[in-house]
Amino acid sequence: MKIAFIGLGNMGGCMAQNLLKAGQQVWGYDLSEVALQHFTEGGGIVCSTPQAAAQEADIVITMLPAAKHVRDVYLGEDGVLATLKAGSLCIDCSTIDPQTIKDIAEAGEAKQIVVCDAPVSGGTIGAQAGTLTFMVGASEQTYEATKPVLSLMGKNVVHCGAVGTGQVAKICNNLILGISMTAVAEGMALGVKLGIDPHALAGVINSSSGRCWSSEVCNPWPDICANAPASRDYQDGFATQLMLKDLGLAIEAAGQVKQPVLLGGLVQQLYQQLCLQGHANLDFSSIIQQYLPAQK
Amino acid sequence: MKIAFIGLGNMGGCMAQNLLKAGQQVWGYDLSEVALQHFTEGGGIVCSTPQAAAQEADIVITMLPAAKHVRDVYLGEDGVLATLKAGSLCIDCSTIDPQTIKDIAEAGEAKQIVVCDAPVSGGTIGAQAGTLTFMVGASEQTYEATKPVLSLMGKNVVHCGAVGTGQVAKICNNLILGISMTAVAEGMALGVKLGIDPHALAGVINSSSGRCWSSEVCNPWPDICANAPASRDYQDGFATQLMLKDLGLAIEAAGQVKQPVLLGGLVQQLYQQLCLQGHANLDFSSIIQQYLPAQK
Amino acid sequence: MKIAFIGLGNMGGCMAQNLLKAGQQVWGYDLSEVALQHFTEGGGIVCSTPQAAAQEADIVITMLPAAKHVRDVYLGEDGVLATLKAGSLCIDCSTIDPQTIKDIAEAGEAKQIVVCDAPVSGGTIGAQAGTLTFMVGASEQTYEATKPVLSLMGKNVVHCGAVGTGQVAKICNNLILGISMTAVAEGMALGVKLGIDPHALAGVINSSSGRCWSSEVCNPWPDICANAPASRDYQDGFATQLMLKDLGLAIEAAGQVKQPVLLGGLVQQLYQQLCLQGHANLDFSSIIQQYLPAQK
């Protein structure tokens, strides 16, 4: 089985390594020399274009920054769909809007190429450890076909529904995540200002109806969760600018189907404000800065 | 040990019954004849004023609608503090602002009466079943003193810190709850509009970083959680107007300490809008109505 | 005609001076020695209590910081209503909630004392220059009775309706003001970031449908309006904390009548955030700071 992997950045690079470690042959492409170097060292075969990597591939996996790149790689003049053989399978793991992947899947169908979406959660840590969750948008049959290869890179492969629903699940989850993180930031900052010990407050919340991933696993107040970015100066987490990107996707998709997202619209702007103040690369739990006095 | 119980409504009535079932003697007061009738039937001793109930009591428990009532019962001319003997213990289980209970505790101190706050979570179901959580704001010693009696009415008695911090924990938790419920409503409504099955979406969220009490236990989309109000037309839950009251307490307390609560300020108004549209008595998860077409 | 003036601070002090300049005899009271000194120098007669000032007065004017003070001065044990003669007229020029003045007016009625509200717009500059606008909540007859004295301190005396409606007009106006100022801040900051000259942008807005007092008279971008606080480092204007107070009154009044104020709820919190960052004493047009990079 020949696997092509296009996009070998922070996430894609680690994912490809796990394929190589599992004994797969992988043909790879990336714009970055450093990324390609690392890929070669792991045993990957470097190609000079996406099309070259996809040549004769049975499975193409893409992990790219934005819809524009995904569209170019698949649908561009020298794109992957133009070179792939009938019967091959494309899995896009990027986080993009649902419509783009539906468009590409439709274009693939005309050439008997199956395209599906499988965005991930778990971050670079999950990518390295091979413990990602994949949210697959595909037919039942295609979903089954993705499982063997995705299982080499993650521990959960969840079927969300038809093509595009993997993206829908991802952006809806991250919409809720961005809002609930900000909610926890507000609640923790308010409680401490009102005189309660932050550990006592977190304890109550986590055993009550306010509990959420953002309060239990990634609490924005320092030293509540030992392994959370808040306990290491908001370093090495899910960057504010990436949360901002995902909120943008949610709100754009909402606009396309004329669906209001009131808190989402506000939280997007609050994350934009946080970036403006220079925190684009900090973990998104640093939104708590907006609730603390300026000097801190 | 003589226990006085003032405020025998939906919550207080059930709590008092659990004391009676546990073999305690309870002197009770309420404005409502129906409430008193029910209390008598359970073996309680009805009194005609709060002061009469508190006469010679060792422990006074109050469960009242708002700060105004708590203030009147304790500090009024014929109030409880004026009649209690030194060394008695007052436990206010109402949900009110932190400052009021601090003021009352200070007034009590002058008479060697110990006052603490112990607001609850768990709703009327928890009150009936005796499975409430009490969030106690008191000295360590007083906290220990409240445990035997509170344990007869609940399963968790949590120490939050000094007097007032029980209220702080409660309102911060409910602030986060109100926001995260609205977040889940937005995310679920958006996902379904974008074409994903609501069960599949809830499944992804609940195994990912968007998970929270509002998605797992009380999902606002019908028939995701069998026992949630959303699965019974938003009946018999935590009423929108009570959530609105608690958000009001959070925002008022925030204003007193000059602390911003951006999402809180907006969500309070969204719940106010929901009440304006006639849903004051539905469970607060009915906020999802704001995200669905008008005809529904 | 004997006039009593209670509350001789920044606003009240200037207003009283205008009465004195117009040849009126004025008996005054304030807690501040400095304020009383200034009042004496202008020819006022200093009294040691509000009650002393009101003794035998035909007209009492109050200008106080908050509802609590107004309530104390009128309804307290040694309050003004207890000492005034029947037939006298009380004009409260403070900015407070509408309900308080209605309560006081009702208490006055029982003693044949007429009480009305007449909050002002125009700031300290208008108070000094005698160019204030008074928004009067009173019966038609009382409104006519207030005009001679209010005209000595302002140029517009507007009848808003029954008692309390002066306050309603004031807080609704300032609600709109706080929001539209923030809107102009957003629009100006966005436009400049997108590359338009701020003067050109302000020119378009002010000749188009975005024009408002905040864009035309008090533009938050520096040097658009020569006399606006933005052109003098946001000094000597309408302080952020006073705007925050007025927004608080609007939102509190809205809550009492169960009326949603979505943008109001958010803007209140944005002004709270601005105060948290140390700008409580700057003009409220400094909200534009929230839209500029941190270092600026």
Next chain:
Amino acid sequence: MKIAFIGLGNMGGCMAQNLLKAGQQVWGYDLSEVALQHFTEGGGIVCSTPQAAAQEADIVITMLPAAKHVRDVYLGEDGVLATLKAGSLCIDCSTIDPQTIKDIAEAGEAKQIVVCDAPVSGGTIGAQAGTLTFMVGASEQTYEATKPVLSLMGKNVVHCGAVGTGQVAKICNNLILGISMTAVAEGMALGVKLGIDPHALAGVINSSSGRCWSSEVCNPWPDICANAPASRDYQDGFATQLMLKDLGLAIEAAGQVKQPVLLGGLVQQLYQQLCLQGHANLDFSSIIQQYLPAQK
């Protein structure tokens, strides 16, 4: 002088008629047969493609629904830039994002074709009456060149700065407009609920610091402004869905330059909610519906 006019809808159709009335020869194109019929009746020369209309034109005016159409008309394979002669002038009057017109202008430059943006305010009434305001983004020289022709369709031709700044001015103005309209809706609804007469309230606001175009000219409360849409059941105004489109442009442009627009982000969603409830075609002042009880 040969003028081509592409896009003869509600706005463009009326604008072209004014050129014809002024004695100009106009070659026109639109997809709609009805629009072309009306154009012919006014003396226009119908063409079967945009390119045919632009053939040999000295000036091309475009008035199209969205950026996508503008891009296609100018840059498409059979686009206008491919057929125009060097030295010709293109004026795009559509409301689109600033970047698109900058891209087109750059493409034009390579062929010595001058492209500028001149979005309008004034609505269909202004288009009919020839009283539009044009916001021109162009060099000083090009601006002067647009004036003779634009003056035939409007009464104000304002120079905003370089190419794209016309769009910037338009979207910033409409951002402020959408927010201030909602602010006035909140303030009016609150005031009336608190008991003030809406006419009295509007009177105070319009002579005070809350005054804005939305309170003075287009007040959302019925019968305050006789000629406003609110006084004719919100018919025949600036449709909610068009305001929603413009807010979308503002927020998208803000995202591109990483600029927060907090109130804008929320108001966009409130207008989306209004559309969801079936009011997409009502005047945007119908946002006041969100502040009134459901039955109304």
